[in-house]
Amino acid sequence: MNNFLDPAILFFIFGVLAGFAKSNLEIPQPIARFLSLYLLMALGLKGGFALYESGITSEVLTSLGGAIFMAILVPLLGYLVLSQKLKKLDAAAVAATYGSISAVTFITASQNLDDLGIHYGGHMAAAMALMESPAIIFAIIIANKIRSHHQPESETRPTLGKIFHESFTDGGQLLLLGSMVIGIISGDVAHEVLAPFSIDLFKGILSFFLLDMGLHAARNISELKNKPVICFYYAVLAPITHAIVALVLAKLLGLELGNTILLMVLASSASYIAVPAVLRQALPEVSPALYMGMSLGLTFPLNIIFGIPFYTYLAQQGI
Template identity: 90%
Template structure:
């Protein structure tokens, strides 16, 4: 219930309602981009400051290993399921989208944990960055194999080297990691100086950004019209299944509560920025409406409103 009283979540719901009402309310793209970069920078700094205090521990190494494992497992399972009902290239694109992560979902979850007083490691921001690329590589490899079997060479595609370079050097991802490194190096001094920027403003900026995301989510849901039923089922049930697998893994690895919740959130989220940008180049045969409608229209909305409190509750019961 508290999740529905959170102003950031209420702004997201307001944005969804405004989008469904076909309002002309809109956040200019340059401003939305700035908000996104601010959130990533602030998150990176917070993670760096936390790592400065804790250092590299067994929990840190174990959490990062679990994140990489989930980043490989989720797209693999997704492709096996989706390829039974969708075209193989479509299945590869959706699997890559769900194998990667949503930074905004993670940021919202970390803010929720802060308000609940649940401790989590700053290294989970690094885990988020590590989970971005494996799914992209998976999709490229699978698509290459499919095209080889189909002997289709008529689609102009950028080189694998270029795609790998873009997936590893995405601006948002670099800013996140760079900010984290700066936080680790500068430590307590920068923490005190930058607190008004990275902490005090965070909730207000997040609320404004979620308003924009709500508008986009409402407008992307319509893209799923006439899509196969499995798209709806997977967009709703897939994330919950991924979160439960992550919970089991977190229990086996002995992760602390906050880190377990964030691993669940990362595993259940789906990319709607970095991966789609790469897929447009590497899998031009697949309509972006398919994976954008699923990830942003359904999964993102459900995770923000219902998923985060559900995953928190499940972890509290089991960890």
């Protein structure tokens, strides 16, 4: 119940309601872009400061290994399930979307853990960055294999090398990693100086950004009209399934509670920024309405409102 009283969550719900009411309320795109970059920078700094204090431990390496494992497993399982009911290229696109992560869901979950006083490692921000690319690469490989059986490869389609480059140099991901490195190098001195920027402002800016996300979520859910019913079921049930698999993996690896919850959140989330931007070029045969409607219209709001507290409960109970 406390999650519903969180102002950031309430602003998200307010945005959803305003979107359904077809209000003309909107956050200008340049401002929304700045808010997202601020959140990634602040998260990277917080992670860097935490890593400065803890150093590279076995827990850090184990968590990163678990994150990479989930980033490979989720799109593979997703494609195997979805390709039974959807066109293979559509299945590859959706599998990539759900195999990657939502940075805003992760940021909201980390703020929720801060509010609950549950400790987590700053290296989980690095885990988030590592989980972004494998699903994209998987989708491109599958798509190229499918096309090779039907038609010659188009000269305009991006090469795998270009996909690698775009995946690892995406502006948001690069800012996250760069901020983390700066936090590690600068340590306690920068932590004290930047606290008003990276900590004190964080909750308010997150609330403002989630208002914008609520507006987008309400407008994207309409994109699911006339889509195969499996899209609806997958958008609702797959995140829970992925979170439970991540919970089992975290227990096997012996991760602490906070890191377990964040791994579950990462595994359950779906990309609606980085992956769709690449898929529009790499898989032009697939309508963005399919994967955007699923990830931003259904999975994102369900995770923000219900998923995060539910995954936290499961991890606390050790289920």
